[in-house]
Amino acid sequence: MKTDPAGVLTGTHYFDGDWACGEGAMAAGCRFVAGYPITPSTEVVERISGRFPTMGGTFIQMEDELGSMAAVVGAAWTGTKCMTVTSGPGFSLMMENIGLGAMMETPCVVVNVQRGGPSTGLPTMTGQADIMQARWGSHGDYELISLSPQSPQEAFDLVIEAFNLSELYRVPVMFMMDECVGHMTEKVIIPPAEEIEIVQRKLSDKSPEEYLPYDFEGKEIPEIIRAGDGYRFHTTGLTHDKRGYPVMSAECQEFNVRHLVDKIRQNADDIVRYDEEQIDGADVVVIAYGITARVTRMAIDMAREKGVKVGFMRLIVVWPFPEKRIRELAGNVKGFVVPEINYGQVVLEVERCAAGKSTTVGVPHGGGGVHDPEVILEAIMGAAQ
Amino acid sequence: MKFWRKPLDYDKVSVPHGTVTIIKDRCKGCGFCVEYCPKDVLVMSEGFNKKGYHPPEVVKEGECVNCNLCEMICPDFAIFSVAIPEDEAPENEEEASEEGELDDED
Amino acid sequence: MSNVKQKVRAEEAEHPIAPYLRMDRIPHIWCPTCGIGTVVKCYATALEEAEVDLDKTAIISGIGCTGRVAGYMKLDAFHTTHGRAIPFGTGLKLGRPELNVTVFSGDGDLVGIGGNHFIHAARRNIDLLVILVNNFIYAMTGGQNAPTTPLVARSSTMPFGNYEAPFNIPNLAKCCGATYVARWTCLHIRRVTKAFREALGKKGFRVIEVITPCATLYSRLNKLGTGLDLMKFYHDEADICHGADTRDVEIDFQSRIVCGKFVDEEKPTFSERREEHYRNKLGDDFVGMPSEGGWLHE
Numbered sequence: 088m089k090t091d092p093a094g095v096l097t098g099t100h101y102f103d104g105d106w107a108c109g110e111g112a113m114a115a116g117c118r119f120v121a122g123y124p125i126t127p128s129t130e131v132v133e134r135i136s137g138r139f140p141t142m143g144g145t146f147i148q149m150e151d152e153l154g155s156m157a158a159v160v161g162a163a164w165t166g167t168k169c170m171t172v173t174s175g176p177g178f179s180l181m182m183e184n185i186g187l188g189a190m191m192e193t194p195c196v197v198v199n200v201q202r203g204g205p206s207t208g209l210p211t212m213t214g215q216a217d218i219m220q221a222r223w224g225s226h227g228d229y230e231l232i233s234l235s236p237q238s239p240q241e242a243f244d245l246v247i248e249a250f251n252l253s254e255l256y257r258v259p260v261m262f263m264m265d266e267c268v269g270h271m272t273e274k275v276i277i278p279p280a281e282e283i284e285i286v287q288r289k290l291s292d293k294s295p296e297e298y299l300p301y302d303f304e305g306k307e308i309p310e311i312i313r314a315g316d317g318y319r320f321h322t323t324g325l326t327h328d329k330r331g332y333p334v335m336s337a338e339c340q341e342f343n344v345r346h347l348v349d350k351i352r353q354n355a356d357d358i359v360r361y362d363e364e365q366i367d368g369a370d371v372v373v374i375a376y377g378i379t380a381r382v383t384r385m386a387i388d389m390a391r392e393k394g395v396k397v398g399f400m401r402l403i404v405v406w407p408f409p410e411k412r413i414r415e416l417a418g419n420v421k422g423f424v425v426p427e428i429n430y431g432q433v434v435l436e437v438e439r440c441a442a443g444k445s446t447t448v449g450v451p452h453g454g455g456g457v458h459d460p461e462v463i464l465e466a467i468m469g470a471a472q
Numbered sequence: 473m474k475f476w477r478k479p480l481d482y483d484k485v486s487v488p489h490g491t492v493t494i495i496k497d498r499c500k501g502c503g504f505c506v507e508y509c510p511k512d513v514l515v516m517s518e519g520f521n522k523k524g525y526h527p528p529e530v531v532k533e534g535e536c537v538n539c540n541l542c543e544m545i546c547p548d549f550a551i552f553s554v555a556i557p558e559d560e561a562p563e564n565e566e567e568a569s570e571e572g573e574l575d576d577e578d
Numbered sequence: 579m580s581n582v583k584q585k586v587r588a589e590e591a592e593h594p595i596a597p598y599l600r601m602d603r604i605p606h607i608w609c610p611t612c613g614i615g616t617v618v619k620c621y622a623t624a625l626e627e628a629e630v631d632l633d634k635t636a637i638i639s640g641i642g643c644t645g646r647v648a649g650y651m652k653l654d655a656f657h658t659t660h661g662r663a664i665p666f667g668t669g670l671k672l673g674r675p676e677l678n679v680t681v682f683s684g685d686g687d688l689v690g691i692g693g694n695h696f697i698h699a700a701r702r703n704i705d706l707l708v709i710l711v712n713n714f715i716y717a718m719t720g721g722q723n724a725p726t727t728p729l730v731a732r733s734s735t736m737p738f739g740n741y742e743a744p745f746n747i748p749n750l751a752k753c754c755g756a757t758y759v760a761r762w763t764c765l766h767i768r769r770v771t772k773a774f775r776e777a778l779g780k781k782g783f784r785v786i787e788v789i790t791p792c793a794t795l796y797s798r799l800n801k802l803g804t805g806l807d808l809m810k811f812y813h814d815e816a817d818i819c820h821g822a823d824t825r826d827v828e829i830d831f832q833s834r835i836v837c838g839k840f841v842d843e844e845k846p847t848f849s850e851r852r853e854e855h856y857r858n859k860l861g862d863d864f865v866g867m868p869s870e871g872g873w874l875h876e
């Protein structure tokens with residue numbers, strides 16, 4: 088359906104990625120944000136806190152990130168679209184209730200404008216080292232969705248996509264920006280509201296007597312409802328049966344957690360999204376995401392000038408990982424080159440999918456800056472040998 | 473109790489009556505109801521319920537005044553009292569005089 | 579004949595609390611002589627007496643023995659993570675302002691791990707009824723020291739007695755801005771029910787502390803007998819002192835427990851203050867959160 092015009096600031100703007108992300112959230116219909124200030128993400132909530140009072144939204148600055156994420160999961164159960172925004176140290180604190188959100192199958196969006204870590208690390212400088220945390224950060228088994236934008240325009244466009252995916256699959260979606268994209272100011276075009284397609288939450292039309300909160304048999308995603316409509320349902324972070332009642336058994340764990348994992352894994356083909364350039368006949372494929380994808384382009388041009396056939400794959404959805412596509416490419420290309428602003432995270436996934444059929448070369452960077460294209464070029468030349 | 477005098481409107485007040493229902497198998501034998509029943513209607517029974525606890529039993533049938541205290545204090549939702557309609561209840565006057573006697577004996 | 583009839587009636591009859599509980603989950607998990615069930619009964623009775631719209635009432639618990647309450651109440655019920663019931667409830671209340679939200683959890687959950695949320699929700703005066711069941715110990719995990727364990731009481735992590743000063747919960751709540759603060763023991767069934775009923779009809783951050791016996795851990799570790807013995811202790815040692823200065827209501831080991839209603843005042847809630855402020859600043863441009871929730875519908 089079309090979105091609510093109240094949240095859409097149609098026009099051509101000059102925004103940084105953080106503001107663009109905030110505008111995207113409002114355009115997607117987000118009307119509740121709980122957050123705690125943290126560099127370099129704070130501009131997102133600053134933008135939202137100024138705009139929400141004129142569109143029927145509520146922003147609350149919570150006492151910490153534990154509370155922010157808990158409030159977001161709570162508010163999501165009222166049917167209101169919700170989001171929270173943070174960076175590395177706050178992302179660590181949110182993991183507790185991201186797990187709760189996953190277990191309760193709660194649609195919401197978590198924005199992480201990544202900075203250098205670990206711990207307080209580099210508050211004002213970029214990093215991409217939380218990307219595995221987005222996948223594995225909370226304890227236990229679950230699958231989530233993560234997106235990574237490369238520009239302010241994409242921060243706007245993709246955060247709407249993040250809301251849509253969270254509604255479709257009833258999961259918290261991790262929106263993994265990085266400081267460079269967050270603080271980069273560029274042209275952002277916001278289309279008219281009637282051109283923005285959003286997925287509206289479809290509340291179950293079953294009666295309270297026949298409704299079961301986690302009855303997903305016959306369909307992949309259980310029907311959702313919200314508090315205050317007379318269903319008097321129960322939901323819990325404990326392993327639960329289809330009534331949402333805790334049941335402590337291996338059988339119920341299999342029923343419950345298998346579903347959390349399968350609903351994403353079995354729909355991975357629909358969720359996975361990436362851009363490809365000149366992959367056909369390439370000897371080397373460079374795989375990158377976020378700001379690194381932009382830096383990589385120069386290195387690719389330089390390599391092509393030297394006569395190397397280089398393809399480029401940019402991950403837009405990082406999790407679930409485009410395993411199928413990389414397995415197809417493995418064996419057909421000599422090598423994969425994976426630059427990222429960490430000491431090797433997504434490269435391990437690529438290596439796993441390459442399964443020894445192609446070499447995989449990581450180009451690590453500790454954070455605080457972006458790669459020098461020469462370094463990536465060197466890795467491409469090495470992989471082409 | 474001995475020092476109590478009958479209120480002046482004693483004859484006009486009708487003492488309510490209740491029936492106590494015990495959901496035996498839900499009881500965990502805490503004894504709260506037995507301890508706090510103001511009319512001592514209940515005692516712990518000798519028998520067991522299916523979980524091995526001694527549930528209470530009613531020993532003074534007809535003396536329950538439907539104060540609901542047992543119902544309110546029971547942590548296991550295992551006991552409650554229901555008012556007996558006036559016409560089904562034991563005669564109030566008889567009851568009152570009996571109670572008066574009991575008080576005197578105390 | 580009449581006896582037979584009565585017997586049939588007794589077996590078929592359902593407890594009056596049944597409409598408020600998920601009867602398919604009863605019997606509950608609480609130990610014999612635990613008082614939490616009594617507090618639940620008082621809450622259900624208060625809901626009935628206050629004529630609250632049950633379809634618009636949500637209950638949230640954290641973790642622990644009292645954390646199980648939400649799971650038994652037949653309301654929109656959320657059993658959340660440890661200590662996060664208050665922020666979760668904040669989200670629910672702000673996300674759909676027409677809901678009545680009760681946070682029903684234990685002392686360790688609300689003022690231990692969730693202490694920061696407790697004080698800030700009180701400071702902001704978020705419209706939540708907080709029922710804090712205090713058994714002086716972390717019971718579900720085996721009797722570890724709680725932020726409410728009285729000095730010198732034994733716990734499994736203070737085997738030689740507690741040497742940390744406990745929280746005085748009514749004082750904490752009052753100092754942080756709670757609009758209604760009361761303390762009762764679960765022996766005070768009528769007064770607890772009345773406090774719940776009264777608080778259900780008010781607004782703001784309302785805290786009711788209910789002292790309950792934990793026979794399995796607190797009482798066993800401290801050789802205090804059964805829950806019934808503790809109930810008798812409450813009978814002897816609970817003093818009712820409405821309006822007492824909350825600085826004077828701290829609890830020492832097996833000594834006087836001051837009960838009563840300590841605070842009852844009207845203050846604008848977070849949402850009221852926010853709305854008034856934005857109306858002043860933005861005039862007609864201000865759009866409040868719709869009472870049924872943020873933008874949802876075509």
